[in-house]
Amino acid sequence: MTIKEETEVIVATGLSVSLPNMAAKRHFRAAPLTPIFREINLRASAGQCLGIVGESGSGKTTLGRTLVRLLRPTSGTLLFQGRDITSLSEPELRPIRDRMQIIFQEPRAALNPRRRVDDAVSQPLLVYGKVLNSREAREHAADLLHQVGLDPILGRRYPRELSGGQLQRVCIARAISVRPALIVADEIVSGLDMSSQAQVLNLLDELRQQLGLCLVFISHDLSVVRSICDQVIVLLDGRTVESGPVAKIFSQPRRRYTQSLIEAVPLPEPDRDWLKATTDTTHQHNRGKAMNIQGSTALVTGANRGIGRELVNALIKSGVKKIYATARDVSGVQDLAKADPDRVHILALDVTNDTSVEQAAASCSDVDILVNNAGINRMSALLAADSIDNARAEMETNYFGTLRMCRAFAPVLKQNGGGCIVNMLSVLSHVALPLMGSLCASKSAGLRLTEGVRAELDADNTLVMAVMPGAVDTDMSRDFPPPKMPAAEVANAILDGITEGQEEIYPGEMASGLRAGLKANPKGVEKELAAYLPG
Amino acid sequence: MSSALVIKNLHLTIDNPKDAVPILRGINLDLRAGEIHGLVGESGAGKSMLGRVILEILPPRAKITEGSIDYPTRPLPGKTKGRSAARHRPHISLIPQDPMTSLNPVKKIGKQMSEILRLNQTGRARNMLDQAESLLREVKIKNPARVLQQYPHQLSGGMRQRALIAMAFSTKPQIIIADEPTTALDVSVQRQVLCLIQDLQKQHGTTILFITHDLGVVAKICNRVSLMHSGMILEQGNVAEVFCTPTHAYTRSLLAAIPRYDRPLRELTPVAESLQLQLQREARAYDHQRRN
Incomplete structure (x- = not known):
């Protein structure tokens, strides 16, 4: 332990910096603080090169300046060669200033x-x-x-x-x-031509090996980062989007944002279509949370039929690395595993059982996409029903089952650097139907649960998505009259939602129409729906 | 294909008190109408100077000693209001490198844009602002009316570069010199700005001389490319040919200097010192030959 602490030159834990917003100052007595970056964790040892990448405005330069204590962190701790330098004053810093250096862009x-x-x-x-x-x-x-x-x-x-x-x-x-023991290099090659860039990078790499330097290399050019760094942290809007060894980030980026940064580097190969594929996602909400399905590991509950089953197929088609197809009764998922035994893993999981859920979380520690699909519909009214047994059963699976899964898997996702939780709800989360009152109540509770989990997981960089389709062509809604949406389409809509970082999706015309109608005239929509339903 | 600009055997020197330093050595360049032509080289190769020759904004001591520049399709100088017709070149414009220093920091974007429009047409100030607004919309700025009322420092680098592109296209030029237009931008914004330049170029049929040191950018946006070193063009041709089958050793070594994320990791190889020296020697020999 002591040896490790000695070689670790810089360690930042939960580091945040807020700076006064001078533009807003005239409206207030003191300038309000704007967070520049939040909750950054990083560590780098002697002889190592840590890359910090991100687009302009992501806070990478401010982070670099904070690491050499040109700025004082607002919160978190910063250790330099094992010593806490988070809130040292300028005179206290002076004796160690010569051990940390920064090189600027220009x-x-x-x-x-x-x-x-x-x-x-x-x-x-x-x-x-x-x-x-x-x-x-x-x-x-x-x-x-x-x-x-x-x-x-x-x-x-x-x-x-x-x-x-x-x-x-x-x-x-x-x-x-x-x-020095630490050098922060802030975009030092972005103004240089290709040949000088290669020279400077080679020089830096040589010096790092000769002098055992710890190098923090800030850049927006991923090709350069890949050629010199061991570890990478990807920043967006002052938050870590993903981090890890450079080879892993490049071969299997977990986030769409990272992938877009990699793809934006123009390779010297003639390609007239490269610019055609340009999409402006700068203003896209939540783009730091948008996942790359390819190479991820998913767990789907209730995978034996309906949407769950289609989702397993769709995930496999999108290049998921591994998928846990779970159900209470695994006999219905055996054929999925037979079709692709390398990737599909079968697991018996009862979301209403605490022990079963805990065991699943322990054995599936590599999950980064969790799909809470298991749900039941007893077609039960609230007052006209004989007892509250149906309502209780629906709540137990639809609400408590989802909650149990979220609680068990949140630490797993956090450990894997954030991920995605998909909660399968229904457009009925927004409406109360006379003959299915208890289902509506459980789905509505599920929506609030989703929002609550999202708020709690915000700092973990986990996408929490609510899926609210209309009538879907599955066993569960076999009594419903058409039009019904094919389950495969819902599955595809979910995958699109994950890759775009959506927080709520309403797949299909029925759901999106209802959503629009509910905003304009909620009572009218409920009346229409009541007429549509069986019974 | 017709030519928009033909440069033949161009020589340019900078006069020092003691001697004249050759900067451009026998440049031959044929810009075809409607193409994006990449001009690549290390810093000091003379690529920006060539751009300034075309723009006719040479530094005072620079002198063209030989050669010709022809605009086969150059329009006759039109009537301009109160400005010297000789200094007025609406058929050619510039997208500069650094968007911060190329805009006047104390004037609003709208004012700077309408100044250019006013040089080229008569009309009311209000009309100019309307035109400026539609130009900003053309470069995909989200809220043009607001941007017109802002100062350069209030915009992001990408937005400033977009505003400059709008200004470059505002006079409906035939030729645009883009001097490292994306070097100051990050990769995602660079990609968007390149896309924008290409779209506008296609729409207006403009000829663009794209000066850059980034061969990756050239590969993605240019039709043809010229590689420069020590004021000479070493290799010229279609982008596909030059990149896939480079003939000059310098081109090959420049391509090898680029770090690539899609290939196995290896040490970067800058252009060899010996090759640099050899090219400089050849340039000096060329000068010597010309003197005699």
Whole structure:
């Protein structure tokens, strides 16, 4: 444990920064605080390179500045070489400042135009008292310039006389002059041409190995990140969308956002259709939570028939890595497993039984898409029924079953870096029908449950989706008159919802029409529905 | 296919007190009407200078010593209000690199856009603003009326670049010089801006000279490409040919310098020092030959 703490150069836990919103200041006495990034966890050891990626405005630069304590975190803790530096004051930080360095994007702006290159490079040595006089400092500067592959003669030049690639090397030389343990490199190659970029990246990689540097590499270019980093954190709107080893993120991105960042890198291969596939998702709500179904692991309850069964088929078609097809009675799912034994795993699961659910959560620890599909309909009225047994049974499966599953699997999803919970409800969540009152009540409770779970899981980056179809062509609604929607279409709508990060979906014309009608004239819709239903 | 611009054997030097430094060395470039032509090279290759030659905004000490620039389809200079006709070139415009420094920070977007429109037509200020609004809508800015009333610092980088693209297309030019238009943007915004440039280019049939150092961008948007080094064009051709079967060693080594996420990890190979020196030597030999 102690050894681990020593090699870990930087550890951030639940790190958040809020900055005053100066634009809104005139409306208030003090400027209100705007969160720039929230609840970031990261760790990087000596000799390791951690990539921070995200589009502009995602908070990656602010995060980089906070890691070297140019900014004070609003909450969370920041350990540097095992020492808590979260709220150290500037004088307290000074003795360790030389061990953390930052390199900025624009080398021309980062170097004093009136100072010769070797003065710039050796200035930190004088400031931190590593050398006695400027002559000695200049000798060191020559060594440093040599180390970053520059001719020491260039030391007597001014920044304006050097090219961008050379200047960025000067900045690197300046950063390594004081032998830091941590270097934050903020977009340092985005202004350079391809050849200089390759040179600077190779240099950085060499220095990391030679000096055992811990490198935090901030970039929006995923190709560059892949070529230099070991670990990656993907940011969107100041939150972690996903994180992990670089190879895994690239081969199997779990989030659509990560995938879109990867695909946005133009590869040097002629392709006239590449631009045609461009979609503007900048304003899409919730896009950090949109999942990539390909390569994910799903669990579907009530998979033996109806929508559950179709969903298993649809998930397999979309390239899911593994799927747990569960049901109370597994005899109805055996054929699914036979069709694709590598991917489909059968599990007996009764959502009304605490032990059964807990066991499932323990044995399926790799799930990242949970579909709570199991539900029953006893076609029971509230007052006209003989007893409340039917209502109780419906509530037990539809409401408590879902709640039990959410409670058991929320820690599993959290451990897997967030995921997706799909709760199978009905458009009846919004309406009360005279002859199916208890079902409507349980579905309505399910909708509120979904919203509550969503609120609680917001920080975990988990998508919580409510699916509310109209009449679907399954055993459950066999007494319903047509039109009924094929179950496979509902399944496809669910998959679309997951990949788009939707929180509520109303598959089919009946459901979407009802939804629109309910907003305009709820009582009228209820009357119409009552006339439609059997009995 | 007809040409929009033909440059023949262009030589350009910058006069220093002591000597004249050659910047462009015998450039031959034929921009075909309606194409996007990529101009690629490392920094210092002279690609921006070539763009400035076409735009006729050369620095004071730069001098064209030889060669010709022809616009086969250039319209006759029209009537302009109170401005010198010689400085007025509505048939050609520029999409600059840095959207922040290319916009006037103390003027609202609407004012800056209508200034350009007013140079090219007569009409009321109100009409100009209406036109500016429809131009902003054309570049897919969500709330154009509001953006017209904003200052550049209130917009994001992508929005600023969109506004500049709208301004570039506002005079209905035949040729646009796009000088690293997406270098300052992140990859997702870059993709959207490239898509926008391509759409507008198709719609208006504009010819674009696309200056960049990113071969990836060239592969996705350009029809033809020219590779420059030390003020010379080393390789020129269709994008598909140049990328799939590069003939010049420099092209091959530039392609090898690009990190790729879709290939197994390997060390990056920058353009070899020896090749750089060789190209510089060849350039000097070329100068020497010309002097004698």
